[in-house]
Amino acid sequence: MSEADMQNPVVGDVQRSRFAEFARNLDPEIRTSLHFSDEAIAGADLLISFCRTVLDTDHPSPWQDRLGEFLEAFEDEGLQAGLEFTLAQLQDPEQAKAWLNTFKGLNYQAFALRLLGAGPYRLLVEAVKQDGAVLALVIRRGMRALMPFAVAWSDAVSNMTVNQRKAVAKADILGLEIVQGIIQLDDAFGKKVISTLPMQLTAATADDLAGWQPDNMPEIVASIRQRVGESSAKRLERENSQLVRKIQGARTALAHSEDGISQAANSLIELIDRIMREAFTKEEVLDWVGANLPDEPQLTYTDKDEKVQPNKRAEALCFIYRGGPTAREANEYDDGSGPTLLHDVFARVIVATRDRLQKLKHNDGGTPEEKEQLLCLLAGLEGALLLGLSINQFGNTQDALLEELDAKRFGATGNGR
Incomplete structure (x- = not known):
């Protein structure tokens, strides 16, 4: 697969995952050796394509209205398997972390380099980073979209007295410093994740890239x-x-x-x-x-x-x-x-x-x-x-x-x- 072919894989109106597009063009035996299962590929494609749909702010229709079109693009490509794989990773963070750590290991990277060769391996790394940048942008915007609600929650709860808070079940939740936590998380996410990815290839704006201090x-x-x-x-x-x-x-x-x-x-x-x-x-x-x-x-x-x-x-x-x-x-x-x-x-x-x-x-x-x-x-x-x-x-x-x-x-x- 050429580098030009990877730049903008599109099916219908849906932009797809660069990694999934790359993996599907590999020999089946190589995919198996690299532990790229069909379910994992479908899950990655579904997740990243969904992220791209959400980020497409230039589209005349809200992303919720485009959900049907988005899913139709996957009906013949293992939609159910992709959904089940993605949901399994979301429901079991430890499993997802272990799965990702396998591919981040130096031994695995050396093995993949020998198996694919320098050129294809570089394309694989670039594809993963491009998908990672899209996902990172959605996560950052998602965290920041929570801020108005976090500030509203903090302001609202501050109007209650201590005794009024005690009258509510699970009152310890009311004392959480949600606003401060989101700002600190945004700062750490920017330094450890955003800064390592090719964000210039995404729809990120200057505000998206500016970290909250x-x-x-x-x-x-x-x-x-x-x-x-x-x-x-x-x-x-x-x-x-x-x-x-x-x-x-x-x-x-x-x-x-x-x-x-x-x-x-x-x-x-x-x-x-x-x-x-x-x-x-x-x-x-x-x-x-x-x-x-x-x-x-x-x-x-x-x-x-x-x-x-x-x-x-x-x-x-x-x-x-x-x-x-x-x-x-x-x-x-x-x-x-x-x-x-x-x-x-x-x-x-x-x-x-x-x-x-x-x-x-x-x-x-x-x-x-x-x-x-x-x-x-x-x-x-x-x-x-x-x-x-x-x-x-x-x-x-x-x-x-x-x-x-x-x-x-x-x-x-x-x-x-």
């Missing part, structure tokens, strides 16, 4: 936090554009009003109440609690007329769940009853934020400390709303992708589920 964490977080606020506003605007104006009003009050803290706190309280009120009536929330969380404590109270009413946490949970079912499959970590950790955290954050805003509203001393506290509450509220409104959308997208994969996977062999 732990020393620059405040600037990075501030930039990401602005994006969180913008994303939260866009999601809220799809619900009700008037809700977005409440947040904008709070910011304006802080910036220009002499009584800014009290006004801003009041705007945010009205925002929270209006979100809950316009999403579901109290009767709908009460019915939802009875149908989904009948055994969950502290979701209702009895008013002065001896009528059972849903409390703010119940309203927040119903909103976060979008009025949908809470039931799920039980596992060793979750018995399937009650709200999930994420749903519960975001609901509690919304309630905790409202409680703290009430205190600021009535105890407004106009101090810089109170202004900073309100800005932190605002950031946490935006984070909770962004993440809360994203949960079910992510779940629906994930379900659709899995259904598409299953349909292609089992359809490739004519088997049903």
Whole structure:
């Protein structure tokens, strides 16, 4: 196989793995000697081609919409074997690490050089590095795509008191320094991986190649936090554009009003109440609690007329769940009853934020400390709303992708589920 042939292997609209293209053109006996199984080749092709599809930002259609076309390109080339091999490596990291270490060993490299000869061996190494660069770019962008959610999570959880955190199961998770961890991981990944690969052959931009430095964490977080606020506003605007104006009003009050803290706190309280009120009536929330969380404590109270009413946490949970079912499959970590950790955290954050805003509203001393506290509450509220409104959308997208994969996977062999 010539070097020119390797530069852009394409089937249909899908760019393929350089390594898989090289390996398929080897003599079958040589492939066997090099431990290049058909399943491994199909798995590498599937993984790298998927990465290339995700990275193709110039395509007019979102990559999710192109998933069907992407899988069709593999229907006659061991789709099921490739999926099973890839999933096996993802599910067993130690096995995957051992498998990769075999090929990285000096003895194996010397053996491959003798078997292939200098020219083909160089092409093999270049093919692996080119695929590695594509995978590395997806990993880096994937890690960085998590940052808005990590910042939103950190900001949201910071609005809870210690006692409120203890009320949530597995509260130790709430204290994880996710933002700092991602920045440190990005820095290490850039130095140990990105710098060793031909990233110029990928769609990497200057921003992709610039590593995040732990020393620059405040600037990075501030930039990401602005994006969180913008994303939260866009999601809220799809619900009700008037809700977005409440947040904008709070910011304006802080910036220009002499009584800014009290006004801003009041705007945010009205925002929270209006979100809950316009999403579901109290009767709908009460019915939802009875149908989904009948055994969950502290979701209702009895008013002065001896009528059972849903409390703010119940309203927040119903909103976060979008009025949908809470039931799920039980596992060793979750018995399937009650709200999930994420749903519960975001609901509690919304309630905790409202409680703290009430205190600021009535105890407004106009101090810089109170202004900073309100800005932190605002950031946490935006984070909770962004993440809360994203949960079910992510779940629906994930379900659709899995259904598409299953349909292609089992359809490739004519088997049903």
